[in-house]
Amino acid sequence: xxxxxxxxxxxxxxxxxxxxxxxxxxxxxxxxxxxxxxxxxxxxxxxxxxxxxxxxxxxxxxxxxxxxxxxxxxxxxxxxxxxxxxxxxxxxxxxxxxxxxxxxxxxxxxxxxxxxxxxxxxxxxxxxxxxxxxxxxxxxxxxxxxxxxxxxxxxxxxxxxxxxxxxxxxxxxxxxxxxxxxxxxxxxxxxxxxxxxxxxxxxxxxxxxxxxxxxxxxxxxxxxxxxxxxxxxxxxxxxxxxxxxx
Numbered sequence: 001x002x003x004x005x006x007x008x009x010x011x012x013x014x015x016x017x018x019x020x021x022x023x024x025x026x027x028x029x030x031x032x033x034x035x036x037x038x039x040x041x042x043x044x045x046x047x048x049x050x051x052x053x054x055x056x057x058x059x060x061x062x063x064x065x066x067x068x069x070x071x072x073x074x075x076x077x078x079x080x081x082x083x084x085x086x087x088x089x090x091x092x093x094x095x096x097x098x099x100x101x102x103x104x105x106x107x108x109x110x111x112x113x114x115x116x117x118x119x120x121x122x123x124x125x126x127x128x129x130x131x132x133x134x135x136x137x138x139x140x141x142x143x144x145x146x147x148x149x150x151x152x153x154x155x156x157x158x159x160x161x162x163x164x165x166x167x168x169x170x171x172x173x174x175x176x177x178x179x180x181x182x183x184x185x186x187x188x189x190x191x192x193x194x195x196x197x198x199x200x201x202x203x204x205x206x207x208x209x210x211x212x213x214x215x216x217x218x219x220x221x222x223x224x225x226x227x228x229x230x231x232x233x234x235x236x237x238x239x240x241x242x243x244x245x246x
Contacts, residue, residue: 002140007062008116008131011106014057018050018104019122022089025049026123029098044096047071050088050104058084058106065108068223070199083109087199090119091175100124103177107202112219117203119181128181128207136184136210145213145232146186151242154189154235157182162192165246168239176228180204183230184211190231190239192246198223205230 004012025032025046033045051071058065064079069086084106089095091102100123107117118129128143130136136143148154156168157179163172171188173179176196182188184207193201198218205215208230215230231239 002137004129004134005116005131007108008118008129010058010061011108011116011118012120012127012129014054015104015106015118015120015127017057018053018088019120021049021053022046022095022102022104022122026095026098026100029096032096034096044089044092046095047088047092051086054086054088054104054106055084068199070197081111085109085114085199085202087177087197090177090200091173094174099174101173101175101178103175103181105177105199105203107199107206109202114202114206114218117206119177119203119207121178121181126181128184128203130184130203130207130210132206132210134210136207138181138185143185143207143211145184145208145211146189147232147234148189149234149238151235151238154239155187156190156192156231156239157188158191159193159196161194162243162246166243168242176200177204180230181207183213183232184208186211186232189235190229192227192229192239192243194227194246196226196228198226201226201228 065082066077067075087105095102104120115132157171163170179191214236
């Protein structure tokens with residue numbers, strides 16, 4: 001059995017508890033109350049409910065930790081060095097269309113460094129998690145990034161703009177967190193996306209690093225405007241060269 005920290009244990013339990021309402025609501029997705037934030041940005045009652053459960057569960061043990069969450073924004077508590085970063089449902093549009101490809105994301109940032117992260121796909125029951133210097137795992141199995149070193153053999157993911165820009169072998173899944181988890185597990189070889197939010201990529205970036213991959217420094221960006229570049233170590237230089245003007 002893998003030894004995990006008490007913080008990661010709390011994160012896993014919180015995500016599992018929150019996932020129950022996600023799975024239930026996904027089964028009745030056509031009845032959900034939905035409001036629109038922007039052209040591609042939906043918020044559901046499920047998002048808010050999951051966020052509430054996560055905040056409640058994480059606060060039970062670590063009462064003073066602060067939060068950054070997609071729906072609620074920043075919650076500054078006594079401890080501002082330790083911050084839970086939450087995305088209740090990454091891939092809300094997929095969720096709303098009945099497409100089973102979305103995830104619950106939780107990361108812990110300590111002194112401006114992500115030290116724990118999880119990406120939980122409740123439909124496929126895949127729990128991806130990582131801790132700083134302890135490796136990345138999927139349901140207790142160690143993860144390693146892909147070893148492919150020829151661009152043509154590789155599979156990359158991005159958002160709509162990235163897919164249109166690049167002549168690489170691309171996918172657009174609508175869930176950045178799972179894209180990063182898939183890079184960590186070798187299912188994808190790389191992921192790049194401009195102007196993305198910290199809660200979409202905090203957990204996934206640690207997964208990639210701990211699985212032996214390379215991610216650019218997210219601290220160079222504003223938390224709401226990150227240009228992320230993540231891939232296996234073997235293909236990183238070639239990917240960056242290919243997308244240097246993106």
